[in-house]
Amino acid sequence: xxxxxxxxxxxxxxxxxxxxxxxxxxxxxxxxxxxxxxxxxxxxxxxxxxxxxxxxxxxxxxxxxxxxxxxxxxxxxxxxxxxxxxxxxxxxxxxxxxxxxxxxxxxxxxxxxxxxxxxxxxxxxxxxxxxxxxxxxxxxxxxxxxxxxxxxxxxxxxxxxxxxxxxxxxxxxxxxxxxxxxxxxxxxxxxxxxxxxxxxxxxxxxxxxxxxxxxxxxxxxxxxxxxxxxxxxxxxxxxxxxxxxxxxxxxxxxxxxxxxxxxxxxxxxxxxxxxxxxxxxxxxxxxxxxxxxxxxxxxxxxxxxxxxxxxxxxxxxxxxxxxxxxxxxxxxxxxxxxxxxxxxxxxxxxxxxxxxxxxxxxxxxxxxxxxxxxxxxxxxxxxxxxxxxxxxxxxxxxxxxxxxxxxxxxxxxxxxxxxxxxxxxxxxxxxxxxxxxxxxxxxxxxxxxxxxxxxxxxxxxxxxxxxxxxxxxxxxxxxxxxxxxxxxxxxxxxxxxxxxxxxxxxxxxx
Amino acid sequence: xxxxxxxxxxxxxxxxxxxxxxxxxxxxxxxxxxxxxxxxxxxxxxxxxxxxxxxxxxxxxxxxxxxxxxxxxxxxxxxxxxxxxxxxxxxxxxxxxxxxxxxxxxxxxxxxxxxxxxxxxxxxxxxxxxxxxxxxxxxxxxxxxxxxxxxxxxxxxxxxxxxxxxxxxxxxxxxxxxxxxxxxxxxxxxxxxxxxxxxxxxxxxxxxxxxxxxxxxxxxxxxxxxxxxxxxxxxxxxxxxxxxxxxxxxxxxxxxxxxxxxxxxxxxxxxxxxxxxxxxxxxxxxxxxxxxxxxxxxxxxxxxxxxxxxxxxxxxxxxx
Numbered sequence: 067x068x069x070x071x072x073x074x075x076x077x078x079x080x081x082x083x084x085x086x087x088x089x090x091x092x093x094x095x096x097x098x099x100x101x102x103x104x105x106x107x108x109x110x111x112x113x114x115x116x117x118x119x120x121x122x123x124x125x126x127x128x129x130x131x132x133x134x135x136x137x138x139x140x141x142x143x144x145x146x147x148x149x150x151x152x153x154x155x156x157x158x159x160x161x162x163x164x165x166x167x168x169x170x171x172x173x174x175x176x177x178x179x180x181x182x183x184x185x186x187x188x189x190x191x192x193x194x195x196x197x198x199x200x201x202x203x204x205x206x207x208x209x210x211x212x213x214x215x216x217x218x219x220x221x222x223x224x225x226x227x228x229x230x231x232x233x234x235x236x237x238x239x240x241x242x243x244x245x246x247x248x249x250x251x252x253x254x255x256x257x258x259x260x261x262x263x264x265x266x267x268x269x270x271x272x273x274x275x276x277x278x279x280x281x282x283x284x285x286x287x288x289x290x291x292x293x294x295x296x297x298x299x300x301x302x303x304x305x306x307x308x309x310x311x312x313x314x315x316x317x318x319x320x321x322x323x324x325x326x327x328x329x330x331x332x333x334x335x336x337x338x339x340x341x342x343x344x345x346x347x348x349x350x351x352x353x354x355x356x357x358x359x360x361x362x363x364x365x366x367x368x369x370x371x372x373x374x375x376x377x378x379x380x381x382x383x384x385x386x387x388x389x390x391x392x393x394x395x396x397x398x399x400x401x402x403x404x405x406x407x408x409x410x411x412x413x414x415x416x417x418x419x420x421x422x423x424x425x426x427x428x429x430x431x432x433x434x435x436x437x438x439x440x441x442x443x444x445x446x447x448x449x450x451x452x453x454x455x456x457x458x459x460x461x462x463x464x465x466x467x468x469x470x471x472x473x474x475x476x477x478x479x480x481x482x483x484x485x486x487x488x489x490x491x492x493x494x495x496x497x498x499x500x501x502x503x504x505x506x507x508x509x510x511x512x513x514x515x516x517x518x519x520x521x522x523x524x525x526x527x528x529x530x531x532x533x534x535x536x537x538x539x540x541x542x543x544x545x546x547x548x549x550x551x552x553x554x555x556x557x558x559x560x561x562x563x564x565x566x567x568x569x570x571x572x573x574x575x576x
Numbered sequence: 577x578x579x580x581x582x583x584x585x586x587x588x589x590x591x592x593x594x595x596x597x598x599x600x601x602x603x604x605x606x607x608x609x610x611x612x613x614x615x616x617x618x619x620x621x622x623x624x625x626x627x628x629x630x631x632x633x634x635x636x637x638x639x640x641x642x643x644x645x646x647x648x649x650x651x652x653x654x655x656x657x658x659x660x661x662x663x664x665x666x667x668x669x670x671x672x673x674x675x676x677x678x679x680x681x682x683x684x685x686x687x688x689x690x691x692x693x694x695x696x697x698x699x700x701x702x703x704x705x706x707x708x709x710x711x712x713x714x715x716x717x718x719x720x721x722x723x724x725x726x727x728x729x730x731x732x733x734x735x736x737x738x739x740x741x742x743x744x745x746x747x748x749x750x751x752x753x754x755x756x757x758x759x760x761x762x763x764x765x766x767x768x769x770x771x772x773x774x775x776x777x778x779x780x781x782x783x784x785x786x787x788x789x790x791x792x793x794x795x796x797x798x799x800x801x802x803x804x805x806x807x808x809x810x811x812x813x814x815x816x817x818x819x820x821x822x823x824x825x826x827x828x829x830x831x832x833x834x835x836x837x838x839x840x841x842x843x844x845x846x847x848x849x850x851x852x853x854x855x856x857x858x859x860x861x862x863x864x865x866x867x868x869x870x871x872x873x874x875x876x877x878x879x880x881x882x883x884x885x886x887x888x889x890x891x892x893x894x895x896x
Contacts, residue, residue: 404783422775426841435782438764445764
């Protein structure tokens with residue numbers, strides 16, 4: 067017996083002006099199936115999701131939901147018809163309570179007033195369906211962790227008993243442990259017969275959680291099938307249209323002298339949280355590390371373990387409660403971002419949109435912001451020199467854009483990240499502090515950034531990488547240190563680590 | 577080709593607005609005779625000077641992501657200071673420098689408070705608005721400060737309708753506009769102002785001394801406001817502590833009509849100057865049409881809203 071089809075898309079097309087976002091997309095999902103939708107940035111995933119959720123209408127093609135023609139007029143209509151969407155950026159009103167957020171737009175009312183008892187029961191039911199019945203309904207959404215906020219968001223989507231649930235990059239801001247919990251939630255929903263479209267750049271995740279997959283490339287379905295029959299290499303080849311034989315290049319490099327050292331540093335956020343020293347007394351959690359020229363040093367750990375804090379403290383964006391940061395040939399006292407750039411240290415923020423880039427300024431301005439004064443004399447900026455410098459990196463890193471005067475917000479995430487990284491190259495930095503350098507970007511750009519980092523090490527630069535994506539750290543780094551609750555607990559050569567070891571160290575379960 | 581056309585439209589938006597407003601007042605029979613004459617434009621230019629010079633400073637502040645509500649009060653205070661110094665027998669150059677310096681001093685207070693106390697510019701300058709206005713009245717003993725005569729008085733005059741030359745104030749505003757435009761577009765200081773307004777976190781991360789930069793911006797803008805105060809004094813020929821109430825709103829409106837964004841990172845001096853001219857042309861035209869002042873106020877209010885709305889529409893289309 068063939069299983070019934072819950073959602074079937076046939077030959078969908080959509081153009082924006084002269085741009086053909088979708089050329090021909092087809093997709094079929096059974097009830098209780100988790101379906102991974104895979105594709106590089108710009109492959110048409112977002113457009114497809116917008117059509118499914120009713121934000122756009124397709125130009126051609128058909129959509130069927132449980133055998134009926136499905137043509138949502140707007141996102142609300144889509145929700146009523148049984149298609150709910152969870153966006154990558156969480157959409158919660160942070161000042162309202164969990165309950166209010168779950169029921170937002172679908173409040174139970176009695177004579178125009180919110181019916182508290184019914185509302186509470188409905189919110190509770192939705193949470194229990196997710197296996198999170200214990201969540202405090204009266205707590206403000208902003209006081210929950212990101213993972214809990216996501217649960218609230220999913221609960222909201224479940225309120226109207228959707229047949230199809232679309233999740234866009236649900237794990238991009240989750241830790242490994244929270245990802246596991248999310249997967250348990252997804253399995254629960256699958257068992258209840260909900261069809262789930264799961265969009266993610268993390269192929270390993272897709273292959274773990276999804277039953278079937280569909281790969282989009284340039285607005286077309288280029289492959290689909292059962293996940294258990296597909297290898298990661300096969301998926302990557304479908305997505306990029308080329309063989310990615312080795313995602314993690316190993317340009318040979320020899321670590322040299324120590325150029326950066328952190329000595330018994332206590333991070334400000336963890337100063338008050340003592341840990342047991344093993345002799346009955348308790349001490350403050352500390353971090354010590356040494357990074358050599360030509361070495362790639364990875365910092366692993368759960369989100370909130372202090373990896374970003376440590377990187378920011380090295381760069382002078384945060385202060386240390388105790389301990390010190392030593393740089394070769396530099397004054398340890400001069401620890402502001404301004405001095406760090408002068409000392410040859412560059413920092414790539416994990417938060418491209420809010421901190422890393424000036425979105426409404428040009429590529430050239432973004433790329434050269436640390437060294438404006440070098441493009442002319444007496445405080446004058448010669449724009450042709452500035453643009454020439456930027457254009458060099460645009461070409462070298464194959465940034466897709468009109469020219470270096472284009473506004474950065476018009477670029478895709480991967481290309482934005484290349485510009486953010488090029489700022490460190492142009493400066494040029496000797497020590498690279500990279501916080502989640504490949505978050506939310508497509509495989510092609512990722513491969514390019516790995517290649518670049520490897521070449522930097524070969525050229526004798528020191529690189530410190532913070533990442534939540536373990537295959538990346540294990541593939542790229544020479545040395546990996548793991549942080550847990552503000553403490554840098556273990557530093558070993560890469561060969562001595564496995565994913566399981568790292569997770570154990572990161573969760574403090576040794 | 578299509579893209580270039582869009583860029584031209586996006587860049588010349590305020591200019592098209594100015595031409596439309598001028599055309600509007602050139603057509604009716606009541607104004608046709610006089611409106612498009614050189615003499616009338618001499619008057620319009622002269623009437624624009626104070627708002628225009630204020631808009632130079634305000635553009636820097638708004639591009640940096642800030643705002644200054646104390647401009648009207650600063651102009652009143654500095655013009656009172658100027659009048660008192662003339663009373664005490666200071667020469668015109670000394671008065672000029674002292675008035676600019678006192679404007680810069682108020683800017684220093686604003687900037688230091690904003691950067692040092694990490695408070696929003698809106699609140700700080702709302703406070704300074706009261707402090708400066710009160711100080712002006714205190715200094716002036718709550719009355720106008722009169723003086724016999726000063727060479728200053730000729731800087732804003734259009735008294736001789738047959739003279740072809742523009743008053744000093746217009747030339748000063750033009751030259752300063754040119755210099756400030758170069759400053760914003762082509763210097764490290766100017767590019768850092770855009771960086772600060774576009775994303776303060778990025779500016780800090782990239783090693784820009786954001787506190788010092790903020791203070792510098794408010795000081796420099798304060799100097800412009802002081803100069804505007806001097807021209808206010810030259811126009812009235814007396815120091816009046818109750819003058820220029822609410823002028824900051826006209827100045828902010830000029831900058832916004834000129835295409836700047838209140839969220840920072842966007843704005844041009846040329847746009848702001850055209851914005852200032854649009855408002856002056858509207859005033860001048862309305863007067864010649866014999867419209868009552870309340871009607872002018874309504875029209876200018878609507879123009880601000882329409883201008884910003886059109887700007888957003890244009891930006892949206894440019895991005896698509």
